Amino acid sequence: xxxxxxxxxxxxxxxxxxxxxxxxxxxxxxxxxxxxxxxxxxxxxxxxxxxxxxxxxxxxxxxxxxxxxxxxxxxxxxxxxxxxxxxxxxxxxxxxxxxxxxxxxxxxxxxxxxxxxxxxxxxxxxxxxxxxxxxxxxxxxxxxxxxxxxxxxxxxxxxxxxxxxxxxxxxxxxxxxxxxxxxxxxxxxxxxxxxxxxxxxxxxxxxxxxxxxxxxxxxxxxxxxxxxxxxxxxxxxxxxxxxxxxxxxxxxxxxxxxxxxxxxxxxxxxxxxxxxxxxxxxxxxxxxxxxxxxxxxxxxxxxxxxxxxxxxxxxxxxxxxxxxxxxxxxxxxxxxxxxxxxxxxxxxxxxxxxxxxxxxxxxxxxxxx
Numbered sequence: 001x002x003x004x005x006x007x008x009x010x011x012x013x014x015x016x017x018x019x020x021x022x023x024x025x026x027x028x029x030x031x032x033x034x035x036x037x038x039x040x041x042x043x044x045x046x047x048x049x050x051x052x053x054x055x056x057x058x059x060x061x062x063x064x065x066x067x068x069x070x071x072x073x074x075x076x077x078x079x080x081x082x083x084x085x086x087x088x089x090x091x092x093x094x095x096x097x098x099x100x101x102x103x104x105x106x107x108x109x110x111x112x113x114x115x116x117x118x119x120x121x122x123x124x125x126x127x128x129x130x131x132x133x134x135x136x137x138x139x140x141x142x143x144x145x146x147x148x149x150x151x152x153x154x155x156x157x158x159x160x161x162x163x164x165x166x167x168x169x170x171x172x173x174x175x176x177x178x179x180x181x182x183x184x185x186x187x188x189x190x191x192x193x194x195x196x197x198x199x200x201x202x203x204x205x206x207x208x209x210x211x212x213x214x215x216x217x218x219x220x221x222x223x224x225x226x227x228x229x230x231x232x233x234x235x236x237x238x239x240x241x242x243x244x245x246x247x248x249x250x251x252x253x254x255x256x257x258x259x260x261x262x263x264x265x266x267x268x269x270x271x272x273x274x275x276x277x278x279x280x281x282x283x284x285x286x287x288x289x290x291x292x293x294x295x296x297x298x299x300x301x302x303x304x305x306x307x308x309x310x311x312x313x314x315x316x317x318x319x320x321x322x323x324x325x326x327x328x329x330x331x332x333x334x335x336x337x338x339x340x341x342x343x344x345x346x347x348x349x350x351x352x353x354x355x356x357x358x359x360x361x362x363x364x365x366x367x368x369x
Contacts, residue, residue: 001368004081005030005042006072006097007088008062012048015186015262021286025180026087029112030057032181032361038368041075043068069097076104083368085109095144098151109367110149111156112180114283115165115304122236123205145169154367158284161304176367179308180284181357186262187293189348190270192341196227196334199272201265201287202279204235209278209301212323214241217250219327224334230255232268269294274333274340279303280320288315289355292347297340299329308355314347 011027027049030040034054043062053059060075062068075081084101089110101108121129149155149169157163158179166175198220202208213229220227231241231254238256245254257268269275275291275298282305288298289308298315300306311317316329333340 001037001083001365002039002079002081003033003041003083003085003368004072004075005040005085005087006068006101007086008043008045008068009088010046010048011042011044011059013050013053014048015183015265022088025112025286028181028183028357029087029361029364032357033364035358036361036365038365041079041081043071065097069100072097072100076101076106081106083107083109085111085368088112089148095148098148102151107153107368108151109154109156110152111154111176111178111364111367113155113157113162113166115159115162117281117283117305118207120205120207123203123207156364156367159304159307161307162283176363178360178363178367179355180286180289181360182286182289182293182351182355184293184352184356186266187269187290187351189293189295191295192273192337192344193271195271195273196224197230197272198227198274198276198330199230199232199268199291200276200278201232201268201290202235202277203233204231204237204241206237207279207281208235209280209320210235210237210241211244212278212321212326213276214244214248214250214254216323216327216330217245217253218248220330220334221250221253223331227334228253228255230257230268230272232257232260232265234259265290266294269296272296274299274330275315276300276326276330277306278320278326279305281305285309289351293351293355295344295348297333297343297347299326299333308350310346310350314343314350 009026010023012023013027015024034040034057039056041058044059047059084106146169155170155175156178157166163175163177204210217229245251269291275296277285277288277300285305291298298309300309301320302317309315318325
């Protein structure tokens with residue numbers, strides 16, 4: 001089977017969150033498909049790899065939609081593709097490329113599709129900081145978005161919430177639910193440490209609820225004086241969080257690591273006792289899945305992007321902004337080590353059973369067939 005992917009992500013196998021994890025997620029999917037024997041040609045804005053990619057995974061650099069359209073036309077004239085895909089669908093400018101593919105009569109599959117989420121002022125720049133501009137932009141984007149979706153022969157979404165959303169625009173029979181996978185070799189199971197370290201891996205922005213972790217620390221330290229809070233990531237609220245920690249008298253127990261390379265990220269997951277991610281809206285929570293693969297209980301908001309978490313089994317789900325319940329759930333895990341270990345073991349088992357990249361690729365392959 002030969003597949004052409006028309007999205008233009010920056011791809012990497014180093015795994016970082018500088019600008020988002022999607023370039024690594026997409027590369028892991030394509031690498032896993034290639035290891036199944038699928039021949040993949042993909043556009044990209046750049047490739048940063050530590051290891052040699054599979055021989056049947058070919059990269060074509062492209063930096064504009066016009067360039068992709070021209071190169072797609074040439075490729076379809078010269079080679080026979082069974083399927084054309086568009087991973088991580090979010091750009092309406094691809095509409096002309098989708099129309100061109102449809103005219104050629106080649107099956108067109110869109111996915112990986114997440115649930116859309118809002119972007120607040122501290123995560124946008126320039127003219128997009130003006131809210132009316134963002135609202136008007138949606139009126140321009142949505143018709144193209146809908147039209148491209150109507151052109152697809154298959155749509156792959158990451159969870160049931162995304163299926164419900166895209167079901168407004170695509171008939172249900174075309175939609176398949178296949179989540180993202182996790183690198184089970186990179187993120188291996190590790191025993192819980194003795195120190196009750198709380199870890200979050202996130203952009204430090206308002207939407208992610210990072211303030212609530214700092215606000216919870218005084219109460220946590222009263223009950224568990226050895227507790228620590230560790231942030232991985234950068235963002236507009238970093239200095240606000242520092243000042244809040246100082247004001248609350250917990251600055252010596254709050255650590256900011258910034259953006260870190262993959263090796264350090266793995267170590268931070270292994271060194272933590274419990275993982276937290278408190279965003280009220282996201283497309284998907286990949287850091288929670290990585291923490292689960294490491295054997296950690298996770299505490300997250302009861303929002304659709306946390307579909308990988310089984311409440312009361314692999315961790316806890318709680319309302320956004322509820323500091324009292326956050327403290328209660330964290331302290332329950334810290335005081336009951338057996339519960340934390342049991343949840344961590346279930347987390348790892350679930351990652352192995354449901355989120356192995358090899359199995360995820362097989363499910364994509366069936367859709368392509």
